[in-house]
Amino acid sequence: MKSLSKKSVIIIIVAVIVAAAIVAVSVIDAVYQSRNKAVTHTTIAMGSVVSQTIYGGSQDVCLSVSQAVAELDEERLSATSLVSEITQINKNAGIAPVTVSDETLSYIIAGIEISDKTNGAFNICMGALIDLWDIGGQNPRVPTQQEIDVALSLCDYTQIHIDGNNVFLAQSGMKIHFGAIGKGAGCDIAVDTIKQNEDVAGAVVSVGGSVATYGENPKSDVWTVGIRDPKGGVNDRLGLLKINGEAYISTSGSYEKYFEQDGRKYHHILDYSTGTPAQTELLGVTVIAPSGFLSDALSTACFVLDVQTALGVLEYYDCQAIFVFENGDVTLTNGVAENFGLESESYRIAQVYGG
Amino acid sequence: MRKLFYKRDFVILAVILLVALIGMGTVWIYHNFTESTVVVIEHNSVEINRINLDKIEQSDIIFINDDDGCHVEIEVENGRARVLSSTCPDKICVNCGWLENKGDSAVCLPNKVVVRIE
Numbered sequence: 001m002k003s004l005s006k007k008s009v010i011i012i013i014v015a016v017i018v019a020a021a022i023v024a025v026s027v028i029d030a031v032y033q034s035r036n037k038a039v040t041h042t043t044i045a046m047g048s049v050v051s052q053t054i055y056g057g058s059q060d061v062c063l064s065v066s067q068a069v070a071e072l073d074e075e076r077l078s079a080t081s082l083v084s085e086i087t088q089i090n091k092n093a094g095i096a097p098v099t100v101s102d103e104t105l106s107y108i109i110a111g112i113e114i115s116d117k118t119n120g121a122f123n124i125c126m127g128a129l130i131d132l133w134d135i136g137g138q139n140p141r142v143p144t145q146q147e148i149d150v151a152l153s154l155c156d157y158t159q160i161h162i163d164g165n166n167v168f169l170a171q172s173g174m175k176i177h178f179g180a181i182g183k184g185a186g187c188d189i190a191v192d193t194i195k196q197n198e199d200v201a202g203a204v205v206s207v208g209g210s211v212a213t214y215g216e217n218p219k220s221d222v223w224t225v226g227i228r229d230p231k232g233g234v235n236d237r238l239g240l241l242k243i244n245g246e247a248y249i250s251t252s253g254s255y256e257k258y259f260e261q262d263g264r265k266y267h268h269i270l271d272y273s274t275g276t277p278a279q280t281e282l283l284g285v286t287v288i289a290p291s292g293f294l295s296d297a298l299s300t301a302c303f304v305l306d307v308q309t310a311l312g313v314l315e316y317y318d319c320q321a322i323f324v325f326e327n328g329d330v331t332l333t334n335g336v337a338e339n340f341g342l343e344s345e346s347y348r349i350a351q352v353y354g355g
Numbered sequence: 356m357r358k359l360f361y362k363r364d365f366v367i368l369a370v371i372l373l374v375a376l377i378g379m380g381t382v383w384i385y386h387n388f389t390e391s392t393v394v395v396i397e398h399n400s401v402e403i404n405r406i407n408l409d410k411i412e413q414s415d416i417i418f419i420n421d422d423d424g425c426h427v428e429i430e431v432e433n434g435r436a437r438v439l440s441s442t443c444p445d446k447i448c449v450n451c452g453w454l455e456n457k458g459d460s461a462v463c464l465p466n467k468v469v470v471r472i473e
Contacts, residue, residue: 008364015368019375026379030386040458043397043469049462059473070400234447 036201036218045070046078046186048208055218057200061193068193069186069207076104077178077185079127086176090127094172099165107185107293108160108167108176114297115157118313120272122301127175128154129275135268140259142266148275155272184250184296187212191246191292210250210296213243223247229344230255230283230324238324238347241288242339250295252303253284253324271304278304281326285310288336289319307331311353325350392457394436396429397469408434408472425466441466 034056041052041062046069052062078084085104092098100108111124128151134140143151159170169176178185186207191214194203202215204223213223223243229236230253241249254267254277271278285302289295298319302310307323311333314321320336329350332340337352396404398419414432416439419425427448428439435455438448443465451461460471 005361008361008367011364012367012371015371019371019378022375023378023382026382030382033386038458040460041473042458042460042462042471044400044462044464044467047464049464051460053458 041066046073046182046207048183048186049206050186050190051206052190052203053205054194054203055201055215057194057197057203061197061200065190065193065205068189072186072189073182076101077107077182079175079177079179086178089167089169090175093169093174097161097163097166097168100167102165105162105165105167107178107181109162110293111176111178111181111297112157112160114294114301117316118298118301118305120155120157121304121309122180122297123155123157123272124176124178124181125157125160125169125174126155126270126272127177128152128173129270129272130177130179131175133266133268133270133277135259135266135270135277136257140261140266142261152272152275180252180300181293181296183208183210184248184292184294186210187248187292187295207292209256210248210292212246212248212292214246216245225249227251227286227322227340228253228284229346231346232344236344238330238344239340239342241286241322241336242341243288246290248289248292248295249286250289250292250299251284251286252299254278254280254303255283269300269303280304283324283326285324286322287314287319288321289317294319390457392434392455393473394431394454395469395471395473397471398425398427399467406431406436408432408436419466419468425468427463427466427468429468429470436470436472437461438463438468438470441468 036055039054039057039059039062041059043050043066045066050066050069052065054061074081074084076085079086081087085100089098115123132143132147132151154171154173161168161170187205187210190205191212194200194214202217205212211225217223225241225243227238227241229238252269257268258265267277269278282303285299287295287299287302289298294317301313302321314333320333322336322340323331328347330342330347331351334352334354342349392408394406394408395402404417411431411433414430417429419427424442427441430437430439435453437453438461441448441463443463448461448463454461454472457472462469
């Protein structure tokens with residue numbers, strides 16, 4: 001056999017380089033795709049549906065997230081869990097202080113601060129009133145005025161005494177209730193857990209109706225979060241909200257939980273100033289905030305407060321909001337106006353505040 | 356005058372490119388087709404079943420019961436699964452229909468049952 005000509009050697013070398021390049025490109029593409037690959041995971045935690053879409057992570061990340069949310073509920077915040085720190089505090093109301101973890105303490109302190117700032121429109125000590133109405137529970141009913149008055153006397157958040165890590169409720173029957181912020185706090189701990197995994201480029205997590213976005217969406221510049229139509233079904237959309245990077249979105253609405261008695265609807269967002277479901281022309285308020293705790297607490301507060309007062313609170317906390325009214329009006333704070341696209345024809349943008 | 360290319364050169368070139376294409380194809384197939392479709396079933400936050408749907412030949416029904424009155428039937432067959440029936444008021448889980456793609460899920464909050472595809 002003839003030895004290879006010089007030209008043959010060159011052709012072989014070029015061919016090998018081309019072949020190597022083709023293989024290298026396909027390997028790099030596969031690696032790149034797996035980094036941008038979405039892993040979706042749905043489970044139940046905190047009594048709600050927890051849904052995650054994580055880019056660049058694995059199912060293991062999703063499992064650690066749902067576990068963190070479940071533990072936050074069962075060991076810390078739940079008022080129904082037998083072993084949670086909040087249950088211990090409530091059981092010892094009027095009896096003795098209870099020593100709690102730094103984490104639980106920080107939620108209580110933040111809760112009191114927002115209760116104070118919103119004049120009780122958001123109130124972390126409403127357990128007695130919430131249990132009395134039992135909306136969303138087994139036996140919801142309209143209580144008598146006398147019962148309401150007694151319950152309200154047990155909802156004074158200034159009667160939560162804190163000394164170091166010791167928390168004491170001054171009167172027996174007082175109950176801290178984190179129902180209005182639990183899902184938001186769940187979003188916070190979910191993102192904290194995701195941040196511990198450097199592989200994750202971006203994620204969207206929802207706990208019940210609260211949503212967190214984190215990092216970059218590899219498929220688009222922004223995250224899009226659907227806002228539900230308060231008059232429609234579970235899958236009907238009011239519009240789409242564009243979000244950049246990390247943000248927390250919570251909605252409070254009268255359509256979420258309610259019961260009917262004697263032909264009247266009673267929704268679940270109770271007003272501390274009256275002891276009854278908040279009387280309002282609003283159907284719902286969506287708040288976009290730098291933390292889930294804040295977005296959840298403020299969506300409740302903004303639903304209960306009159307709009308002018310609500311706007312002051314939103315400005316103080318540097319948060320944005322979308323208000324949806326019974327008459328079909330939708331109003332927005334100016335920081336969100338450009339990022340919200342109304343889709344439903346039953347509504348119209350009536351006003352942009354401060355715009 | 357010498358020929359510019361010998362036949363042998365073409366053969367070598369073709370073989371090398373063929374090898375490259377096979378390599379690329381292997382990476383692509385490995386990347387896209389090696390993962391199997393698995394259904395995971397949870398009840399009361401505990402994983403109770405994990406089934407490779409690609410290996411099912413005959414459809415089967417998984418029953419979930421507990422003392423709280425929960426009774427859920429989950430149908431699994433080749434490549435897909437669904438909640439067939441559930442003792443819940445709103446039937447959101449049943450209405451999810453067949454689950455066949457990764458990430459698809461059906462959740463029954465009242466009965467605390469999750470069915471998802473991984």
